[in-house]
Structure formats: structure tokens, C-alpha cells
Amino acid sequence: MSGDLRTNSILGATLGAVLGTMAIGLFANGVVHSNYPEKAGYLPEVTAEEGGGGPSAPAGPPDFGRLFADQTQLASLVTHGQQVTAVCGACHDFTAGGPNRTGPNLHDVFGRHSASHPGFDYSDAMKAHNVTWDYLTLNAFLTSPGTAVRGTRMAFAGIHNENDRVAAIAYLRSISPNNVPLPAPLPEAAPAAAAGGAATTTTTTATTTAHGTN
Numbered sequence: 671m672s673g674d675l676r677t678n679s680i681l682g683a684t685l686g687a688v689l690g691t692m693a694i695g696l697f698a699n700g701v702v703h704s705n706y707p708e709k710a711g712y713l714p715e716v717t718a719e720e721g722g723g724g725p726s727a728p729a730g731p732p733d734f735g736r737l738f739a740d741q742t743q744l745a746s747l748v749t750h751g752q753q754v755t756a757v758c759g760a761c762h763d764f765t766a767g768g769p770n771r772t773g774p775n776l777h778d779v780f781g782r783h784s785a786s787h788p789g790f791d792y793s794d795a796m797k798a799h800n801v802t803w804d805y806l807t808l809n810a811f812l813t814s815p816g817t818a819v820r821g822t823r824m825a826f827a828g829i830h831n832e833n834d835r836v837a838a839i840a841y842l843r844s845i846s847p848n849n850v851p852l853p854a855p856l857p858e859a860a861p862a863a864a865a866g867g868a869a870t871t872t873t874t875t876a877t878t879t880a881h882g883t884n
């Protein structure tokens with residue numbers, strides 16, 4: 671049914687939505703109308719597959735409150751984070767009571783105050799940083815250490831892939847005895863997920879799956 675309307679919606683999310691809306695107006699007898707809710711019905715599936723950090727996510731920090739809320743998803747992030755943080759092992763020990771190396775022991779760094787691990791000679795820049803290492807402060811630091819803490823001695827470019835960075839933070843959190851309350855999910859995420867039926871904004875995420883089911 672109505673193949674070229676589907677094609678349009680695959681080519682461009684906004685275009686598809688606009689055409690769909692126009693088509694409903696033009697062919698109000700329902701030929702096109704029946705296609706519209708069917709397409710929208712694929713949305714939850716796509717959302718679940720992507721699992722966050724979608725293409726429409728703006729430049730803001732990751733939505734930790736949402737990403738870490740689901741225990742299954744969190745467990746796979748922790749596993750992935752352990753792999754991501756293997757590179758840190760060149761300079762950091764992660765074990766409880768383990769030594770300082772080129773960098774300080776990181777076992778309890780999540781929830782620990784910056785530059786506070788005993789026996790490590792921190793740079794003046796790190797001593798002046800004065801934060802608790804939590805979701806957002808670690809996210810900023812690990813994105814680009816030298817930008818977040820100008821003059822740090824941590825000679826590491828950063829974890830540029832957001833999913834990898836979030837996973838690294840999930841891992842650091844999982845090994846730390848410190849508890850830092852999870853931030854509330856960001857407000858933008860809720861309307862997109864809850865819109866369900868006819869939201870123009872969610873059409874973007876439907877394109878891939880709509881293509882796959884044709």
C-alpha cells in the first residue's frame with residue numbers, strides 16, 4: 671500500500687512527516703491514513719535498540735539518569751567500560767588498596783574528592799580543580815583531561831566516543847564503594863519516548879526500521 675509515500679518517509683524524516691500530514695489532508699478517505707499509525711508503531715522498537723545517545727542528542731552531557739536506570743543496560747555498560755578502561759591501566763591501578771603508579775589508584779575514585787588519594791603527588795592544576803568525581807565531573811574530565819583541568823599531568827587525550835566514556839564511568843562507579851545519587855533523567859528524553867502516536871519529532875528515529883520492514 672502507498673509505496674511512494676513510504677519511500678518519501680524513508681528518505682527524510684521531516685519530509686515524510688510533512689507529506690504524511692498533507693496526504694492525510696488530501697486523501698481523507700483513509701488510504702494514506704492507515705499507513706501513518708502503522709509507521710509510528712515501530713517507534714518503541716527503534717528506541718529500545720538504540721539504547722540512548724541517539725543522533726538527535728544535542729551537545730549536552732549524557733543522560734546518566736536514563737542510561738543507568740535500567741539494570742540490564744547498566745550491566746552491559748559496566749562490561750564494556752572495563753574494556754574501555756584497559757588503556758588507563760598503563761598509568762592507573764584499579765584494585766582496592768592498590769598502588770599509585772604514574773597516576774593515582776582509581777578504585778574508589780567515583781565519589782572521591784579530586785586530588786585526595788593519599789600518597790600521590792598531584793599537579794597544582796589538579797589540586798586546584800576541587801570537585802567530587804561524579805557522573806558529570808568525570809564526563810567532563812574524561813572527554814578531554816587537558817581541557818577540563820588545564821595543566822593536569824594526566825597525559826591522555828580523552829575518550830571521545832560518548833558511549834565509551836559513559837561505559838568507562840559506569841565501570842568506575844561499579845568498582846567504587848562510594849555512592850553518588852543518580853541524577854534525574856533529562857526532561858527532553860521523556861516527551862519523545864512518550865509521544866507514541868503522531869509526533870513529528872519522533873519520525874526521525876522511525877526511518878531505519880521503516881526501511882527494514884519494507
Ligand code: HEC
Nearest residue numbers: 758761772773774784785786792793796822823824825826
Ligand atoms: C599516561 C598516563 C595516564 C593514563 C593513560 C590515564 N591517566 Fe588518569 N591520571 C594520570 C595522572 C598522572 C593523573 C594525576 C593528574 C594530575 O595530578 O594532574 C591522573 C588522574 C586521574 C584522575 C583524577 C584522580 C584523582 O584522584 O583526583 C582520574 C579520575 C583519572 N586519572 C582517570 C583516568 C581514566 C578513567 C583513564 C583511562 C580512560 C586514565 N585516567 C588514563 C595519568 C594517566
